[in-house]
Amino acid sequence: MRAMLDKLYVIGGVLGALFLFGIFLIVLLQVGANLIDFISSALTGHAIGLTIPSYAEIAGFMLAGASFLSLPYALRHGTHIRVNLFIQRLGAKGQQLTDIWSFLIGTALTGWLAYYAWELVLESYEYGDLSTGLIAVPIWIPQVSLALGTTLMSVSMLDGFVSSLMQKDFFIKAENADLGVE
Amino acid sequence: MSDILLPAFIILIVLFTLLGSGVWVGISLLAVAAIAMEVFTTSQTGPLMASTIWGASNLWSLAALPLFIWMGDILFRSRLSDDMFEGLQPWMGNLPGKLLHINIIGCGIFAAVSGSSAATAATIGKISIPELKRRGYDEKMILGTLAGSATLGLLIPPSIILIVYGVATEQSIARLFVAGVGPGIMLVVMFMAYVAIWSFLNKHKMPETAESFSWKQRFHSIKNLGPVVLLIAGVIGSIYMGIASPTDAAAVGVFLSLCLTKLTGDLTKESFIDGILSATRTSCMIAFILAGAAFLTTAMGFTGIPASLASWIGQMGLSQYQLLGALTLFFIVMGCFLDGISVVVLTTAVILPMIETAGIDPLWFGIFIVIVVEMSQITPPVGFNLFVIQSLSGRNILVVAKAALPFFLILIGAVGAITVFPEIVTWLPNNMN
Amino acid sequence: KDVWNMPTPYPDGNFHTVNIKTFADDVRTATNGELDIKIHSAGSLVKHPEIKNAVRKGLVPIGEFFLSRLSNENPVFGIDSIPFLATNYADAERLWNASRPLIEKQLQKQRLKVLFSVPWPPQGLYTKNEVKSLEDLKGVKMRAYNALTERLARLSGAVPTQVEVPDIPQAFATGQVDAMITSPSTGANSKAWDFVSNFVDVQAWIPKNIVVVNQKAYDKLSDSAKSAIDAAAKAAQTRGWEASQAETAAKIKILQDNGMKVSTPTAELLNGLKKAGSEMTADWAKESGADGQEILATYNK
């Protein structure tokens, strides 16, 4: 179970990273096209007019993918920040209690959000909502990343809740450990 | 008034309880917003939450944020960041404050590329925090200078918040951008002066370095600076050549960083994967907080609390200076709990008429509001620079906030300065063309 | 007492928002405060891209948006943005009357009831260099933000360039774009003289904003409130069309007062552009099928 869940989070993280790479790629292609136009107008006096259609809108959709799909992966790595000034002063028992409480709220809230995110996807699908740019993208497709990401997030929150009930450490390591800063 | 104060008070209590008990910042913001919607409005909370979060997270204007974070991650994993500090050492080693100025100058330059203070803090901080710590600089000053000067991302053009203000108030965005330049430079100078004075008074807290550097050493060090100068020139150059918008420029930055690290031999398959995964985690964390903040903004819009508080100030019949004082206080208090852009979005419709009635130039007011919003980035409990720096340094946001306090006070000083000498803001735009 | 939150995309000073505020006042007065429409301008409550769906879902009962945003969903929504189909207010009004039943039918499918629609001033051409003939547009980088503007740029020999609204000033300053088509309102409000020097009043098309109400929310109103809202909507439409014409003159004057070279298009330029326009009208008629042809037939009668 542990291994399977971890795999799930890593897949989400990798998908998120691929979307980030996708943003990079599509924007870079457009900049490359602009550069060719820049050179062409310097040489011939005419731009060719190369465009990646709807690149800004599509980059925005990929941003949603990058942000939501990696939510549980970031949670497992302890990247999501919390104010730990007070809980650090509690003993182990107290920290366990605040973890249980935080994961409980997290599970409920992200689960609630995930439910309505799926409803949003369904509604966009039923009405056939389309994006407004040069390429008409069915909006439900990028919206799936919100629904899927928040669903995975609530699974990982529940995972954390169970882990802290069983007094197991949910977080892999402190995010800053690799910075050489305590 | 009392019908607003009680809900506001309850919302604050809930927010403090959630944050204080260790609930993640993004989740706390979502929860407070949901509770405010459920208790104080008759709206459909769940569907609004989903649709607001969707609307706030697929934005082109935010796409630069993860790219810049990734750029920081690439540089951090390479020799370039170390080279840059070695290269700057001979140039800055004689200044009182030495390399501490790097955060300020670095953020000032980076702010000319990036429109957000979170991206500025994340990119510069990823490199400068470990490098400065390794060289034995005082941690409080490292965190403080970073938190304070990263706010320049908002004031020095391009700036997301000036665009939001310009659109909401029908001011020329081009003029607002130009107006931000003077105060931006002024703040850089004020921050540097503070660092110089502090290090003069706290010599024992400064690391030992060679006392003086010869010009020969300086010129020798230029080869260390070359790659970074090339990177900055490439990113800024792509904008001014007209081949990249400010958002596009982030991709140029990533591309150039990858090329440079390939050349220095720092780019391996492992470092590439490490870098992009780390950037994904950090930017997803920030995006989730932004999503929470967006929903809290919507919830506040439905409850009408910020607008009511603002109009309450409007009804007090204040003079020009009293009004500005009251608004500064109002924005500082609001800025503790909402992110800066939300405060602008929620209150400009109410505040702008007051400003115009009082005979205050809306262009000047845009810059005033940005400086006040800059303060909100470094005030707890909700301050984006604090969040970013907590995640970079592992230090609690209250520790970071304490380190940033002097810079908060300098920002207040800057508000005073532009109030007394409005020409700092208006001279450049009025002499445009 | 009912309070209706109404999101609108444009700021308080915009003539559309001013008109809607009067509409809300009218409704409040006519219903003795029973129905209180609270305006949240400039996307402060719901951002422009989400307004239509927010009303559809009943998250807010009423809202305003730019109609031809929806042209990807159904070509009928884009009829007011076909270049050179209706270029003066009289034609635009006839086109609106001809298209209204079908637009209402399409929006009804999304549980949206149309209250009124108010036009923007006719779209003009903003350029860095003077444009006297179609030849002058050749190779000029023109801002495109949807399929229609992209097509128009290509057909007139310009190079379509995608630039997002906030990037416009910088894009002009750095030579990323040299031309854009927008209304005198938008030009004056964004102080276009800071980055372009020529305005050619080509009057390419007259796009509209539309105000819709959620059908369920409307049905729940008392009969007196319904008739109050209908009457106020009717008045708002008339007032809005007049305000739009006044706005056109006022905003062109502002462009002029700020040193922009305002000109009427030469016959050569206009003919060239109109040729592109009729090609696009023909394409649109094909794309929109029976609905579109019905509208065009009524309009051309």
Ligand code: NA
């Ligand atoms: Na900036």
Ligand code: NA
């Ligand atoms: Na704050």
